[in-house]
Amino acid sequence: MPHSNHGELMDRTILSLVMQLQLSSLELNNSLEETCNLTLTSIPRSIREIEKARREATEIKKKLDKYVDIVSSLETETIDSLRLLSELDSIKMRIESVFHALREVEKVSRLTDSIESVFTTGDLQKIAEELCTMNDSLQHLRDIPEFKTQLKSVERYQERLEGLARPQLLQAFTSHDIETSQRFVNIFNKIDRNEQLMDIYYNTRLVSIQNDWNAFDRSQLPFHKWLPTFYDQTLLLINKEVSWSVDLFPPESRVVPTLIKSIFQSISMTFKKRIQNSLRPQEGQQDVSAVQRKPAIEHLITLFQTTCDFSRSVQSVLPVPEDAEETLRFIFEPFFSLQNEYAYLERTHLGVDIQALKIAPQAFQDTVGKIETNGPKLFILLDASIHRCILLTQGAEGEQLIDTISSLLSDWFQHITTLLQHLRQLAQLETPHASQSPLSPSLSAVYFDWSMVAGSLSFLQVVNKMRDRMSTFERNLKMNLLEEKSIINKAVRNQGVRPATLMYLKQYPHKEQRLVTFMETMEDVTKKLLPKPSEVLSTLSSSVHTLVFDTMFSFIKEKLESVPSLEVWPSQPQTSSLMPTFSISPSDYVTQIGEHLHGLPQQLEPFSGANNTPEPPRSTGVQNNSEDSDYQEDSQETPEEDEGDRFAFQWMSLVVRETMSLYAQRILDIKTLTDHGARQLSTDIDYLFVVIDALGVTADSTLMAILHFVKAERESYPKNAEEGEEHLRKRIANMRSLALE
Template structure:
């Protein structure tokens, strides 16, 4: 039986558990007592072996301790000796450092003198060589060896730079400039011939000559000059074809820039691509500059005529301007009659031409993707430059266009200053025109936003917002004027004979209207609420959409202009590294807006501030519009309320002066009631009107609740108007009651019946009975001789004291 000693070293060792485990491992046939005895014997033997081993190892360790102590003492002595040696070496180094510094300073002075002497020697050699070169340069030119002449002139330039500004060599300096110009002129025709005939090696050699004498600008000039002539012929092809078509002939058809420009760009792109491929072989070090410079020169040369052609092309899409041969710029400058306006077709034609140029610019950007950023930017800006005069006045163009389009909407219809027709036909027609105009105007505004993105890339978003705000102000002002006209159509603000206006609203109609016609006015007025609701909701949705567009522009322009996520606190506009290369994201997203904003950091900063503000939910893209929409809604509510309350106002007019209030009971031999058992006609007509009003509001509810989600809101809206009219009717009635100076018993009883009827109508409409009206009813229905006791009774707390006192004065009851 083997004994595992590893368990004895465990920190959680338990003797009982170990014994139990040992017992369980015995053979089932072995007696437990024998197994325990064997286990005890083995443990005792192992213990004795361990004890003996421990004693032996302890004795050996004791013998090694003196030897280790001697080793430690020896190591300490060696360390002290080493420390002293190191200190001595450090002291010697410090002494050597002082003496070597003086030696080094002396050597430095000697080296400086040596270098100066060498420079003087070289300068003397250059001066001697310069004199020799100056005397032999004419022979070199006479030999016709242009590369040798270039090398000679380069050496002369080097020698002149070495000798500096020395008066003795001033003539040689002038001679060198003349000789460089002379060599430049000699190379020009040869280089032109090499470029024209695609002589790659020859062109490389002459290019080397120009570079050797520092005339790279001449290389650019000659290269562009060779190619500008055929390219200008491509551009002038349009004029020649126009002149050909000007000759009367059945076969000749007029050609427009819209149809000709794509073919011009295709031919130009093909020419540039071919030159790019050849220049890679002929000028491998310079092709990234030469070819873009060629395109830049071409666009700069034709820019003036390009603008004129664009202007004329926009006029051809509208017969009126085509007859005058005047385009957008002429209209904006006032060179045409005032009746001629910028139309959507003008802008669409301009945008179509701009899209053609944009396609060409993207192809050029792809072709020149290897070029330096600065060169690429300058080239693309030259491509787009003809459109710059139009973009700078884009806000004015949109303002004129939208103003003309919105001004052309027939909003007034049959509105006149007097009521004509029956059943409010003209009111309904005008309101219908107003309501239908709102989505039309929103569509026009959305189209303007889309045009701004397509034409300027959003760089004129700030000007567009100002134009949109002004146009909406113009439109809402027109709606406000129509509302003023509708007051007369609805019979409001009409002064009848002997009546005066109160609070801007007439107290009586000039002509009595039929019930059917009055309800037609009510329906027409309620339709105006739909106009207000549509204007409010659609303008809010449009403004939210405009904010989303501005936020999207902020992201796109930030990538294009800044090359990465924008940090508007940085001073630079384009993220360019030391080599002049744009980041991958910036180069891929470079567009027309970025090209414009790069050159105008102030405008870019202003635009980005606006775009950053648009991310705030509280931001109003159209602040004036938001205010005017709210004012229009208030005006509509005022007009609708005046229309709904007008019948009530008419019926309650002069109620305080009715003769029934002061009538005296007639003497009769029969016992008859002293008052009518029925309410009077003025109050019943008002009650019937109020009870019928909810039915008139149902079409309004159906019109507003376009979905089930809005049903509750629409119902609440109708109920609110119902309560508003009922409260207004009650207020008018109580105002008339306060105007009664004296009332007899018969009048008091009749008035209490009238008030009771009106109270029942209000209850039917779920309206609470005002305490003042309840006080009138209580005090008027009480007999005159019991009125004083009523006021002194416990029920006095339910009455309105001022009203109760007023009724007592009306009934001549002395409360003292």
């Protein structure tokens, strides 16, 4: 039963849903049918509305066409009307212009009639106002020929008013009466006398400045000491005018820069003359020969540096920075021509100073002492020349300075070379008898004047110091010029006021371009600024080394010159030929040479530690048969613990080697050598070798070979020789009259 009830409920529910669907479908169909009917009904009505709108548009178009025709007609009529209105307006404007002109004519006539009476009142302000009004009226009538004469009359009245106002204006400007000055400035502005006003103002200030400037003629001070006082007074005036003119003149008038320009334009010519006069020789030089007079370039530098200080003060007070460079150019202008002459001034000045250092030939030690004293002074003068160039031209004339220094330095070193020849003559090294030693002829056999050696070593020390100082000076010169270049470039990059040097170069464009090229070459680290003086100094140094060697070697050379002609070589012994060799004493010439060589270290010791490393002499008159490596070998054997020993040994080694070389040459010049002579010669050579060994020098291979052939017995004379010694074997055999197979 429950199951059947459930089925009935389900059937009723389904039946209910079906009925609802049928009803909904019916309603939908009815709604669609009604909508379609309404739509079909409204279509004819829409068509009618569209047709109505079309008809209305057609009517509006017709009306617009009608309006266009009306407007076109009105436009034609309006152009004629506007033309008429324009003509009427032009007539009206001419009438107004005539009316205004008549009114101005009436005003001018009235003012002309009354101006004289206004002048009689003495009221300058009222006169200025009347003239200003009259001038304004006449400006409206300037195209009317009849009133041109009136304009000239107004100008005469303005000049008359200016004449009346000038004394009071001068007094007001002079006394710095600001209220009165402002009143008169206003008067001059009203009568268009601004230019005349500024002339009066500048003239009042220039009168004061000119009085200060002319005070130098009554001063006892030199110009370079007096100028700072003038600059102080001028700067005081400028500072006062800066604060005073602000309330009196408009900023665009730039009164202060123009005042400064006017000041220096007014004194420019006399400024240049006074600078030129300050360069003349000082009173103490008036009796000196013209060659020795020199321009007082220090005074010029003092004047220029004083002006630089003044310009910096002026620059700080100028109200408009843009005016600074043009204003400062007027301040520095008197110096431009003298900066352009710097090369001549420096050459003359430095040349006179260096000329004063030149030395007259004197005694050997006195001459060397003078060179030693004046050498450092020379470089002090050269350092001062760099300083002058920087102070006066900021390095702009660096190339000319280098040319000047190069020429004068070369001349100085040539002068020292001339003195060197004088010293060689004093040491009897340049006489026809070159073998004579620097000593008294009567004592030459036993006594040697060591003072010549000491003097030449002192000379060498001086020259070496010159070379060191020369290198330092050249580095400092380049460093200073590059530093000035950096300063100038920095000023240009900062776009500030250009340095005075660039203002100067602007006057000489070719120098500016030349300076740029020169400074570019300065960047090359390998470039030598002073090649010619360096070359001359190097030659001088070599000559001094030769002098030192020649003074050391001259005594030895003299003794060896006589060796080939000694009587002992061809002589026969007066005693038994069986006398032993050890009983033969060394000859006097070789013992004197030995004593001389032993004395050299003592003479060299005071100069130890100096940079006096010897150079091989350029010309000794010796044909050195030994190898160059021998000297280098001896140099390497120098004791390392003492630089002084090394110095002495190098010179000693050089003298000893030249001694052995010349000795060997002179031995080979012997014509005949007996057995007795051979024993004497071998004794002499052995003695010399003992001395040389004591000095720590390696024996010369050529001299050792000669000793070997000299000592050889006749019966056992060598039949052959080492490579390179065959000519010695034959030569000694020939001297000893030995027959060779």
